[in-house]
Amino acid sequence: MNLWNDPINFVANWLRGLLTSRGLANGFATVILFFIGIVVLILFAMLLDIFLVWVERKVVARFQDRLGPNRIGPFGLIQPFADIIKLVIKEDITPAGADKLIYNMAPVLAMASVILLWAILPLASKIYGVDLNVAVLYLVAAGALGTLSIIMAGWASNNKYALLGAFRMVANMISYEVPMVVTLLIPTILANTMSVKGITDAQSSVWFVVLSPLGMLIFLISAIAELGRAPFDLNEAESEIVAGFHIEYSGMKFGLFYAGELLHAFTFGGFVAMLYFGGYGVFGLEKFVPVLQAPLVAAVIFLGKAMVGYWVIMWVKYSMPRIRIDHMLAFNWKFLTPLSLVILVVTALASKLLSGSPTWLAALVMFLTNVVIAWLTIEILRGVGRRQRRLEQSLASPASPLARHGSE
Amino acid sequence: MTPEQIIFLISAALILASAMMVVITRNLIHAALWLVSALFGVAVLFAILNASFLAVVQVVVYIGAIAILFIFAVMLTRKEMRDRGSQTRSSWWLPALLGVLILAGLIFLIFGQPAVNRTAPAIPAGVDPLRLLGSALVSPDGYVLPFEAASVLLLSALVGAVYVAIGRKS
Amino acid sequence: MSIPLSWYLVLAAALFCIGLFGVLSRKNAIAILLGIELMLNAVNINLVAFWRYLDPTRMAGQAFAIIVFAAAAAEVAVGLALIISVYRRHNTILADEINLMKW
Numbered sequence: 001m002n003l004w005n006d007p008i009n010f011v012a013n014w015l016r017g018l019l020t021s022r023g024l025a026n027g028f029a030t031v032i033l034f035f036i037g038i039v040v041l042i043l044f045a046m047l048l049d050i051f052l053v054w055v056e057r058k059v060v061a062r063f064q065d066r067l068g069p070n071r072i073g074p075f076g077l078i079q080p081f082a083d084i085i086k087l088v089i090k091e092d093i094t095p096a097g098a099d100k101l102i103y104n105m106a107p108v109l110a111m112a113s114v115i116l117l118w119a120i121l122p123l124a125s126k127i128y129g130v131d132l133n134v135a136v137l138y139l140v141a142a143g144a145l146g147t148l149s150i151i152m153a154g155w156a157s158n159n160k161y162a163l164l165g166a167f168r169m170v171a172n173m174i175s176y177e178v179p180m181v182v183t184l185l186i187p188t189i190l191a192n193t194m195s196v197k198g199i200t201d202a203q204s205s206v207w208f209v210v211l212s213p214l215g216m217l218i219f220l221i222s223a224i225a226e227l228g229r230a231p232f233d234l235n236e237a238e239s240e241i242v243a244g245f246h247i248e249y250s251g252m253k254f255g256l257f258y259a260g261e262l263l264h265a266f267t268f269g270g271f272v273a274m275l276y277f278g279g280y281g282v283f284g285l286e287k288f289v290p291v292l293q294a295p296l297v298a299a300v301i302f303l304g305k306a307m308v309g310y311w312v313i314m315w316v317k318y319s320m321p322r323i324r325i326d327h328m329l330a331f332n333w334k335f336l337t338p339l340s341l342v343i344l345v346v347t348a349l350a351s352k353l354l355s356g357s358p359t360w361l362a363a364l365v366m367f368l369t370n371v372v373i374a375w376l377t378i379e380i381l382r383g384v385g386r387r388q389r390r391l392e393q394s395l396a397s398p399a400s401p402l403a404r405h406g407s408e
Numbered sequence: 409m410t411p412e413q414i415i416f417l418i419s420a421a422l423i424l425a426s427a428m429m430v431v432i433t434r435n436l437i438h439a440a441l442w443l444v445s446a447l448f449g450v451a452v453l454f455a456i457l458n459a460s461f462l463a464v465v466q467v468v469v470y471i472g473a474i475a476i477l478f479i480f481a482v483m484l485t486r487k488e489m490r491d492r493g494s495q496t497r498s499s500w501w502l503p504a505l506l507g508v509l510i511l512a513g514l515i516f517l518i519f520g521q522p523a524v525n526r527t528a529p530a531i532p533a534g535v536d537p538l539r540l541l542g543s544a545l546v547s548p549d550g551y552v553l554p555f556e557a558a559s560v561l562l563l564s565a566l567v568g569a570v571y572v573a574i575g576r577k578s
Numbered sequence: 579m580s581i582p583l584s585w586y587l588v589l590a591a592a593l594f595c596i597g598l599f600g601v602l603s604r605k606n607a608i609a610i611l612l613g614i615e616l617m618l619n620a621v622n623i624n625l626v627a628f629w630r631y632l633d634p635t636r637m638a639g640q641a642f643a644i645i646v647f648a649a650a651a652a653e654v655a656v657g658l659a660l661i662i663s664v665y666r667r668h669n670t671i672l673a674d675e676i677n678l679m680k681w
Contacts, residue, residue: 137461155437174476177472413580427616431616450619450623456581470615474650478658502603506598519584551638565651565656572663
């Protein structure tokens with residue numbers, strides 16, 4: 001192995017040789033290497049986060065037909081550093097009556113729940129944190145920690161708007177976990193394993209987005225709702241509930257919430273890329289173009305796909321109006337959950353029945369089943385809409401002049 | 409002192425300290441958050457024991473659902489924001505004595521067993537506990553009956569909780 | 579693994595006794611439920627430790643632990659719904675004051 005083919009193991013072995021030659025036991029050398037690896041991973045995630053602040057502001061500016069920050073540094077690249085300096089030197093206000101320990105722990109826990117996800121994100125086949133065999137469930141678990149941090153923030157702020165915002169946000173997040181888990185099961189079934197490397201390797205012939213486009217769409221929608229980004233951001237919108245659960249946070253604590261949200265969005269873009277769009281692979285082209293097998297090139301490919309996913313999430317955010325909280329929950333429980341369960345059952349059946357057939361046939365049949373389900377769903381929705389319109393028309397025209405006359 | 413033993417001792421200390429804080433502290437929200445910390449320690453313990461699925465399910469189910477339910481219930485059932493007075497009965501020494509006696513009895517029983525200080529056998533290579541668990545939960549000579557009974561239990565709990573909490577529309 | 583089985587069993591016993599103390603000595607009904615959760619976790623630690631140390635290829639221990647998860651979740655959901663309902667009627671959740679059925 002050398003630095004190009006296997007960078008992490010190369011550096012780890014070199015460091016281990018360095019440590020054990022000084023007389024350290026092998027077990028402790030392993031623990032120290034793990035700590036160094038964790039620090040490097042967190043550093044990479046946080047540096048990426050700084051870059052994402054710049055990306056977000058430039059992209060939102062272009063969507064809104066303006067330029068964005070372009071004064072500080074070339075193309076405004078130093079702008080995030082100016083933001084960081086501003087946030088750090090702001091006054092740290094703790095509201096009176098706030099529960100100090102919980103108040104200070106909440107932003108840390110929110111950021112931690114995002115960085116925990118980077119442990120399983122596979123940047124290349126040889127660059128990843130750990131190859132858990134339950135990685136898909138780990139994704140759900142890290143989301144659960146994020147939910148806890150929001151309740152802590154809302155409660156400890158001693159502010160009824162913060163508490164209301166936290167309640168709404170938590171109701172939102174735990175509701176949208178259901179379709180998210182169900183659509184996370186679809187790549188698991190198709191790849192026959194819960195480990196992210198296994199799922200990425202199983203997409204070497206055909207991407208899962210071809211086998212289950214509806215699953216990808218529902219996962220994207222539930223991920224956007226989990227993140228609390230628009231159009232599902234009623235819980236922290238400034239015009240609705242005065243910024244929700246992070247009203248009372250100022251300075252770098254708010255910076256942790258804000259940067260954590262951006263990193264969370266990018267990480268979920270990475271997960272969409274990994275689960276449905278092939279991750280670091282380019283559907284089998286690596287066999288023909290050996291340079292694509294190198295870990296660093298694969299990492300660049302993966303980060304590129306994750307950036308495209310993040311751009312789609314930003315596109316949705318800056319193009320759509322906000323959804324009301326009861327519409328949000330009704331959309332989840334009455335539409336997304338039944339639809340995702342139907343897709344799961346159909347995908348499982350289809351993949352089992354087609355397990356012996358050639359890949360192109362299986363891909364075609366499963367794509368067609370998704371098209372059929374989508375068409376059926378649209379027909380059902382049209383029927384429901386037609387009935388609703390007929391009901392409203394019958395209530396509107398003949399009855400109301402009599403009603404108005406009767407009430408006077 | 410291998411690193412695994414150090415990790416076990418740290419997580420055991422975390423679990424026991426958090427559990428003590430759960431049953432002693434006056435502020436109920438703090439008690440619920442200490443419970444979260446204890447449950448996280450138990451998840452770490454499951455991970456050390458190679459039960460990776462259980463470790464992650466512990467975080468998802470206990471911390472992500474049950475602890476949040478507790479926090480919501482505490483928030484919804486208080487007359488004012490602070491807890492007044494002591495939260496333990498005046499005769500708390502009796503349960504404490506009972507706890508200590510039961511602990512002594514259990515430890516006596518534990519160390520009376522043969523080979524209780526054994527170390528774990530290695531998991532045979534090529535055996536994936538996750539796959540074995542999956543097939544055990546759905547195979548007819550496995551545990552499919554308790555599995556289905558548990559899902560019926562969860563359905564009845566869902567219906568029952570909604571019915572009890574929804575109140576009368578009178 | 580260099581950790582003896584007895585360490586896990588003693589830890590589970592201690593956690594169980596702390597939970598027992600919590601159940602028997604707290605006034606608030608929700609705090610009693612917190613103690614019950616601690617006891618269920620102690621049982622889970624025991625089950626998984628025995629699964630790992632006796633025969634890791636037989637799945638009885640882990641399957642039992644999963645059923646305990648499901649039962650605990652169901653019990654907490656229904657228990658908290660009941661407590662909230664009692665709070666709405668009688669405006670109290672102290673276990674001593676919910677005594678309408680006492681003779």
